[in-house]
Every structure is written in C-alpha cells, then in structure tokens.
Amino acid sequence: MKFSLQSKDAKSGARAGVITTNHGNIETPIFMPVGTAGSVKAVHQRELNEDIKAQIILGNTYHLYLRPGLDIIQGAGGLHQFNGWNKPILTDSGGYQVYSLADNRKIVEQGVTFKSHVDGSTHQFSPERVIDIQRIIGADIMMAFDECTPYPCDYHYAERSMHLTHRWLERCITHFDATEPLYGHSQTLFPIVQGSTFKDLRMQSAEFIARQNRDGNAIGGLSVGEPAEEMYAMTDLVCQILPADKPRYLMGVGTPANILESIKLGVDMFDCVMPTRNARNGMLFTSEGIINIKNEKWKDDFSPIDTQLGGYVDTTYSKAYLRHLITSKEMLGAQIASIHNLSFYLWLVKEARQQIINGTFSAWVEPMITRVSTRL
Numbered sequence: 266m267k268f269s270l271q272s273k274d275a276k277s278g279a280r281a282g283v284i285t286t287n288h289g290n291i292e293t294p295i296f297m298p299v300g301t302a303g304s305v306k307a308v309h310q311r312e313l314n315e316d317i318k319a320q321i322i323l324g325n326t327y328h329l330y331l332r333p334g335l336d337i338i339q340g341a342g343g344l345h346q347f348n349g350w351n352k353p354i355l356t357d358s359g360g361y362q363v364y365s366l367a368d369n370r371k372i373v374e375q376g377v378t379f380k381s382h383v384d385g386s387t388h389q390f391s392p393e394r395v396i397d398i399q400r401i402i403g404a405d406i407m408m409a410f411d412e413c414t415p416y417p418c419d420y421h422y423a424e425r426s427m428h429l430t431h432r433w434l435e436r437c438i439t440h441f442d443a444t445e446p447l448y449g450h451s452q453t454l455f456p457i458v459q460g461s462t463f464k465d466l467r468m469q470s471a472e473f474i475a476r477q478n479r480d481g482n483a484i485g486g487l488s489v490g491e492p493a494e495e496m497y498a499m500t501d502l503v504c505q506i507l508p509a510d511k512p513r514y515l516m517g518v519g520t521p522a523n524i525l526e527s528i529k530l531g532v533d534m535f536d537c538v539m540p541t542r543n544a545r546n547g548m549l550f551t552s553e554g555i556i557n558i559k560n561e562k563w564k565d566d567f568s569p570i571d572t573q574l575g576g577y578v579d580t581t582y583s584k585a586y587l588r589h590l591i592t593s594k595e596m597l598g599a600q601i602a603s604i605h606n607l608s609f610y611l612w613l614v615k616e617a618r619q620q621i622i623n624g625t626f627s628a629w630v631e632p633m634i635t636r637v638s639t640r641l
Contacts, residue, residue, distance in 0.1 A: 266406070266453040266480045268512045276627040278504055278531030281618045284481075284512055286405040287450035288345065288353045291320045293512060293533040294617055296524065296610040297355060299541070301325040302332065303348045306541050307596075307603040310349050316576045317607045318615075321353040321405075323536050326398055327362035327390075331383050335401045343403030343448045355536075356404035358395050360411040360457070360485070361517070372412060374429070392436035396444065396454075403448045408483060409437040411457040416490040423461035427470050430459045438477060455514060457485040458503050462495045471506035482507045483514040484532070488523075497526055504531035521550055521613055521637040525630055528617050540610050544602035547591045550609045554639035556584070558602070563588045570605055574612050578604045613637065 267285040274280065284291040298305045298313065300322045305313060313319045324344055333347075341347035344354055370379035376391030392410045399407040411430040414423050434456050441454045456474040460466030474482050484503050487496045500515060507513055514534035515527050524535050540550065549556040552573035556563070566584040573579075578601045590598030616633075620626040 266451065268481065268510065270510065272622045272624075274529075274621050274626040275624070277529040277630075278501075279528050279617070279621050279626050279630075280509075280531065280533070281621040282512065282533060284353075284533075286353045288351060288405055289320070291353055292615075292618060294524075294528045294614045294621075295320055295534055296614045297321050297323050297534065297536040298607050298610075299323045299325075299536055299538045300348070300350075301538075302328045303344055305603075305607070307545070307600040308541075308607065312604055313350070313607075314352070316578065316604055318611050319352070319607070321355060322350060324354055324356045324402060324404060325359075325362070326356050326395060326402065326408075327359035329356075329402055330359070330388075330398050331381055335398065338403075339401050339447070343401070345403060345448075353405040354403070355406040356399050356402050356408065357516070358399070358408040358410040358457075359390055360408070361413050372429075374432075376410075376433075392433040393440040396437055396440045400444060400447055400452070403446070403450070403452070405450065405452060406481065407441070407452055407454050409434045409454060409456045411459055411485055413486050413489065414459065414461045416462065418461040420461075420463055420466075423459075423463055423466055426461075427459045427466050430457065431470070431473050434474070434477065438479070453480040455479060455481045455483045457483045457516070458507070459486045460499075461486060462491050462499055464499075464502060467499050467502050468506065471503040475507055479511070481512040481514060481534075483516055485516045487515065488517040488519050488537075493523065493526075496523070497530065500527055500532060501530045521610070522634050524610075524613065525617065525634050525637075528614075529630060535614070540606035541603045544606040545599045547588075547598075547602065549587075549602060550606050550637065551641075552609065552612070552637070554636060554641040556641050558584065558588045558591055570601075571609065574605070574608050576604070576608045579608065 270282045272281040282293045395410040412426045446452045458470045460470040512533040515532045547559040551571045563584045571579040620629045
C-alpha cells in the first residue's frame, strides 16, 4: 500500500491524498461504508460501486469469523471473491466487539476469551489469531488487535489498557511480518492509538504507534459516548503526532459534522454505521440538512429526495413516496434510504476533497457544517 499527499489546506490540517492498493486507488478524505457480515445492509455491490461510488468498504472480523466462518471464506478465495466486491476492503480486528461484549468476555495478557452472541460457544482471540483470521478474510487493510476502553473510563484502567494494546500491537506486527497473504494481493496492517480522553495517554500512544512505522495509522476509542469536543481535542492532539506521510483513520466516526470537523484536523479515513442504521429508521442526511422522513410534512412533498447528489434514487423517487415506504415498513424504503445516505456521505467527502484541492476548503467548511446539521 502507498499513500501520496496531493494537496493541503493552508488554514487547517485538511489534506487530499491517494491510497494505492492492489484492488484500486482510494481518494482521501474518504468515507467507508460498513459491511459488517460481508454486506452493506440493504445495498447491492453494484449500487455501492455505480450509485454510491464507494471506493472501499469494511468487513467485521468478529462477525465474519462466526458467520459464515473461515472455512467458507477461504474456500471462496477470500472475502473479495465471496461477496463480489473487487475494490479495497478494510477489516477491523474484533477489538470493538470485545469492548461491546463486556458481560461475555475475559481479557488476559494472552488475548480475549468470549462467548459468541450467535450460539453461546466459547472462542479465543489473540493478536496472532486475529492476524491469521484477517489473512484468511483477505482484506487489503487489516487492523491490529486492541482493547477499546469505554467512556467514561478510570485513568488507571485506561493506562493499563493502553499498554496492553501496545504489547498486543508488537505481537501483531511480529506475526504479520512473519506471514504472507493468501490470495495474491498485498495486505497492510494499521496500528490503533488508544488512551481514552486523557491527553498524556493519547500522546504516549500516538508516539508509540508512530514509532512502529507502518503504512497507515488509526485512532480508536473515540465515538464511544464522549462529548464531541473531547473527541476533537484528542483527534487534534493525535494528528499532530502521527506522521503526515501516512493515512490517518478515525474509527467509527460519525455524523456529517463530525467528519468535516475531523477532516479539518487532518483525518483521512472514516467509517460509521450511522448512514445505514439511521436510514432504516427514516433519518435522511441531505445536502440541505437532516430530514425525518416519517414527519407529516413530507406526506405530500413530491420533490426528489436530493437532486444535488444526482444519483438514481435521489432523482427518481420523491420524499412522499419514500415516506410512504418507510411508514409502511416496506423493504424498498430501507434500501432507498440507505443508498441515499451513503451517497450523501460519499458526496460530502468528495466535495471536501475538491475544496482542499481548489484551496477553498476553509471558506467552505463552516457554512457546510451548519448546512448539513440543520434539521429540516
């Protein structure tokens, strides 16, 4: 994997670049749709490619490990072959799922023992095992195994957890460097900065991760309930330490405003379930603001969903029709809304990228944050 910077904003940390992988290029800043079980919910791969114009999607190590299982994925020739997506894929390490399974897991130095949410069976993840699993999945970008601390978090717990994450990272790197890809394309490993919302811990972690000199770096443990101001403060601090010639990935973020604020700080990559999850519940993110399509006011609004985006669903279907589908719980409603929201997120980061290249980002970003945050 290679990363080249193309342009920087003169008044902020925002930058535009290109990540090169064996499965294609990724223009940054970029938003990555989440395909937890090898599928972005309610969206075909063709729609991801042609309508949404996604350049990379995510797979979830924990979920894919449990279902369909590694034998099936390896038998198919990896996740790209299994799900028919021929562009880049990033997989998380399962660390966040370990965090979310607090009542069903035990963390020790060797790794984590947890119970499956599917059938209650017991499994173990170690740094080495997680690398092996991601080799079998075949993601272009693999994440190191970490512990994601909750918020709020006791300082001493956050400190112990950060050091454990660092020790696990060293084991991940050793095992990654000692193994080879399985399917003929290269893979790369991103470490993850932790440290909760404690400035000194975040600085320690960012410095440790920067010294590993991997192809890219991630910022984890944010967007877990902390105030947005704390998330931005930690992100700003970390972006000043992580090397500028490597892509920076802020995990699990977020709203359109979160993304634009974080682009200002120097983040290049984002993912979040929000666009698809909220779509299924009738919340639309649009170029003019946020719409709750269930509201009565849209009942007889026959205007297109969002002509600014220019895609098929946004110019073909009306707000009134989409409201009817959502309130009737028709599956097509969730599909249309999901395609729309993902299209909007990809449109937004593409617009930000173009503004950075044009040298107009700083003048553009604040009005855009206000605009996309407005509830219509």
